[in-house]
Amino acid sequence: MRHFLKETDLTVAETAQVFAAAAALKASRGKSDALALARQSWGLMFFKKSTRTRVSFQVGVHELGGMPVMLNADDLQISRGETVADTARVLSRYLHGMVIRCHEHSLLEEFARCGTMPIVNALSDFLHPCQFMTDMFTLAERFSPGRPEQFAASLKGKKVAFLGDTACNMANSFVLGGAALGVEIALAGPAGYAPGAEIRAQLKKDGLPETFTFSTDPAVAVKGADMVYTDVWVSMGMEAEKAERLRTMQPYQVNAKLMGLAKPGAYFMHCLPAHPGEEVSAEVLEGKQSIIFDQAENRLHVQKAILAHLAAARG
Ligand code: CP
Numbered sequence: 038m039r040h041f042l043k044e045t046d047l048t049v050a051e052t053a054q055v056f057a058a059a060a061a062l063k064a065s066r067g068k069s070d071a072l073a074l075a076r077q078s079w080g081l082m083f084f085k086k087s088t089r090t091r092v093s094f095q096v097g098v099h100e101l102g103g104m105p106v107m108l109n110a111d112d113l114q115i116s117r118g119e120t121v122a123d124t125a126r127v128l129s130r131y132l133h134g135m136v137i138r139c140h141e142h143s144l145l146e147e148f149a150r151c152g153t154m155p156i157v158n159a160l161s162d163f164l165h166p167c168q169f170m171t172d173m174f175t176l177a178e179r180f181s182p183g184r185p186e187q188f189a190a191s192l193k194g195k196k197v198a199f200l201g202d203t204a205c206n207m208a209n210s211f212v213l214g215g216a217a218l219g220v221e222i223a224l225a226g227p228a229g230y231a232p233g234a235e236i237r238a239q240l241k242k243d244g245l246p247e248t249f250t251f252s253t254d255p256a257v258a259v260k261g262a263d264m265v266y267t268d269v270w271v272s273m274g275m276e277a278e279k280a281e282r283l284r285t286m287q288p289y290q291v292n293a294k295l296m297g298l299a300k301p302g303a304y305f306m307h308c309l310p311a312h313p314g315e316e317v318s319a320e321v322l323e324g325k326q327s328i329i330f331d332q333a334e335n336r337l338h339v340q341k342a343i344l345a346h347l348a349a350a351r352g
C-alpha cells in the first residue's frame with residue numbers, strides 16, 4: 038500500500054509525474070472526464086484548524102469523482118480513547134483512503150501501518166509535504182513555463198531561503214524535500230530554532246545528504262536566493278511560546294530590505310495563513326514578487342495529482 042506521509046514517499050521520478058499530472062489537471066479543470074476516484078469515498082480527518090487544506094482536498098476529491106467524508110476528530114470516538122489501530126481498521130472497511138491533519142507524526146504512521154488504505158499527510162507537527170510539493174510546483178511553473186515535463190528538473194540547483202521558525206514542520210519539509218530534489222535550502226532563524234535531530238535522522242534514513250545550511254544571519258540565507266519563504270512564527274500548538282517567539286524572531290521578518298538581498302526578481306512565498314507585520318511585511322506580502330495566491334490555488338491541482346497517483350498505485 039502506498040502512502041504520502043513525507044516528501045520521500047514519492048521518488049524523484051514520481052514527483053516529476055505528479056507535477057506533470059497536476060499541470061494537466063489544472064489546464065483541464067472543469068472540462069475533463071478523467072475521474073481517478075470514481076465511486077470512491079475518502080475520509081478527511083482534522084485534529085487541527087485548516088482553511089486551504091480542508092477545502093482544497095474536499096473540492097479535489099469531489100472533482101476526481103469521489104465523495105469526501107469530512108471528519109472532525111473531536112466528533113469521533115478516537116477523541117474519547119478509541120485506539121488509533123482500531124479506528125484505522127474500522128475506517129478501512131468503509132473508505133478508499135484518508136487525508137489526516139494531526140499533531141504527532143506517529144499517528145499517521147500508525148494509521149498507515151494498521152489500516153488497509155492509502156494515508157495522506159495533511160500536516161503533522163513534523164512535516165507538511167502536500168504544501169512542499171505545491172510550493173515546488175508553483176516555483177517550477179515560473180522557471181519552466183508551459184513545460185511541465187521539465188518542472189522537477191528545473192528546480193535543481195535553485196536557492197531557497199527559509200526564514201524565521203526553521204524548526205517548524207514547513208522548514209523540515211524544505212530540508213527533506215529540498216535534499217531529495219536537489220534544491221539548495223538556506224535557513225536563517227534564532228539559534229534555538231535550527232533544524233532538529235528528528236529531521237536529520239529522517240535524512241539519514243532516506244539516504245540523503247545534509248545539504249541544507251543554517252545561519253542566525255538572515256542576510257546570509259537570503260543572498261542570491263531565487264525564492265524567499267517564510268511561515269508563521271507561532272505554529273498550531275505553540276501558542277504558549279507566542280511572546281518569546283515574536284520577540285526572538287523579529288530580525289527574521291521578510292521585508293523589502295531583506296528581499297533586496299535576494300536575486301533580482303526573486304519570488305516571495307508563504308504557505309499561509311500570514312500575519313502581516315510579523316513574519317512578513319505587508320509590503321512584501323502584497324508586492325509584485327509575492328506568488329502566495331498561486332501557491333494557495335495550486336494546492337488543489339497538486340493534491341488531486343497525488344490522490345490520483347495513490348489510487349492508481351493501489352490498482
Ligand atoms: N497552508 C495551509 O496548510 O493552510 P491551512 O492551515 O489553512 O490548511
Ligand code: NVA
Pocket residue numbers: 160165205206207268269271272273308309310
Ligand atoms: N507551521 C504552520 C503551518 C500552517 C499551514 C503550523 O503548523 O501551524
